Amino acid sequence: MRARPAGTENANLVSGKIEVLCHELEVLNPSVTPPFQLDDDNLSETVRLTHRVLDLRRPQMQQNLKLRYRVAMEVRKFLDANGFIDIETPMLTKSTPEGARDYLVPSRVHDGHFFALPQSPQLFKQLLMVAGFDRYYQITKCFRDEDLRADRQPEFTQIDIETSFLGEEEIRAMFEGMIRSVFKNAIGVELPVYPVMTYADAMFKYGSDKPDLRVKLEFTELTDVMKDVDFKVFSTPATTPGGRVVALRVPGGADMSRGEIDGYTEFVKIYGAKGLAWIKVNDVAKGRDGLQSPVVKNLHDAAIAETLARNGACNGEPDLLRRRQAKVGERRHRRAAHQGRPQRIRKVQGPVRRPLGAAVGGGLPDVRVRRGRGPLERLPPPLHQPEGWS
Numbered sequence: 001m002r003a004r005p006a007g008t009e010n011a012n013l014v015s016g017k018i019e020v021l022c023h024e025l026e027v028l029n030p031s032v033t034p035p036f037q038l039d040d041d042n043l044s045e046t047v048r049l050t051h052r053v054l055d056l057r058r059p060q061m062q063q064n065l066k067l068r069y070r071v072a073m074e075v076r077k078f079l080d081a082n083g084f085i086d087i088e089t090p091m092l093t094k095s096t097p098e099g100a101r102d103y104l105v106p107s108r109v110h111d112g113h114f115f116a117l118p119q120s121p122q123l124f125k126q127l128l129m130v131a132g133f134d135r136y137y138q139i140t141k142c143f144r145d146e147d148l149r150a151d152r153q154p155e156f157t158q159i160d161i162e163t164s165f166l167g168e169e170e171i172r173a174m175f176e177g178m179i180r181s182v183f184k185n186a187i188g189v190e191l192p193v194y195p196v197m198t199y200a201d202a203m204f205k206y207g208s209d210k211p212d213l214r215v216k217l218e219f220t221e222l223t224d225v226m227k228d229v230d231f232k233v234f235s236t237p238a239t240t241p242g243g244r245v246v247a248l249r250v251p252g253g254a255d256m257s258r259g260e261i262d263g264y265t266e267f268v269k270i271y272g273a274k275g276l277a278w279i280k281v282n283d284v285a286k287g288r289d290g291l292q293s294p295v296v297k298n299l300h301d302a303a304i305a306e307t308l309a310r311n312g313a314c315n316g317e318p319d320l321l322r323r324r325q326a327k328v329g330e331r332r333h334r335r336a337a338h339q340g341r342p343q344r345i346r347k348v349q350g351p352v353r354r355p356l357g358a359a360v361g362g363g364l365p366d367v368r369v370r371r372g373r374g375p376l377e378r379l380p381p382p383l384h385q386p387e388g389w390s
Helices: 044-052 059-081 122-130 170-186 199-206 230-238 257-269 284-290 301-311 330-338
Strands: 104-106 114-116 135-143 155-161 196-197 217-222 242-247 275-281 317-324 342-344 368-370 374-379
Touching: 059 135, 059 170, 122 135, 155 170, 196 199, 196 257, 199 217, 217 301, 230 242, 242 301, 257 275, 284 301
Parallel strands: none
Antiparallel strands: 104 114, 135 155, 196 342, 217 242, 242 317, 275 317, 368 374
């Protein structure tokens, strides 16, 4: 062992200042060339799984497993501090009808009979609740014999939690605290308090019960503005009970082609809109003369001025006008069912390509229909209004 010659030190290595000087070398057992270097990031999954031992030696894979461990430990610490106990439930069970096919395990002792691997601990946690275990959890394996999906494989691990005698707000507060605690203690990220939005406000502002708040687009109410215009396309829904006309300001939307705008026209029909019109604002100061649109000629000056004022449109930005005509009975029924119910909205960082995205969980009806033998289809939600709006 000796110091490296001056100028050859490697400051990036712990041993970068020394080297081993060999006088005699004896090979005890020759080794084949490794299939890949551990610092190679351009590896196919097939190669990694074929040589899994080497793959697991890579720093990235070791960090992943350590992070998984830290997350599990933080979950356990939080739930233990809040009075939950970890109860292990059986893996060999009776087959029960659930969402997917069971994996079956043949029994040697009982010829011709099979055990089923659990799709989830649903039956057991119901039994535990009735037996008086009011706060229970498991980090457990589940098995489902179904086609692969982006977030599902035949064998997966889930955190299964059950508690009794808690209201909706108490449950939300507890598990929001758990998630924030896990992020803070496992990876050092301080999550903000989750924003709360009622179902009615989400529908009023975004036209969706699962708005993606990464998309900074909100509806501007124009129903009262369009009631007296001669353009029946807008005045009819504006004067019909349950109807609505809204505008959507799209920053930088001047770069959209006519084909893209037509595509959005078809998109909004999914959410119950009867149509979509657009107004490109070339020069706000010129009023009607500074606008480019096939519908401007059908609107009077007061309606145009109020639309631009409410929407805060700037030069080079189109206003997308949506109209919807809802059934009175449907609107009243759904509004009575959901007004005032708070809905947690999660903020997620990253690029978004859709104008109205997905992912808000829980607390809302998931209405689905099956047409013939086709798959279940989710019905688009009807229009809702926030409390106090008419």
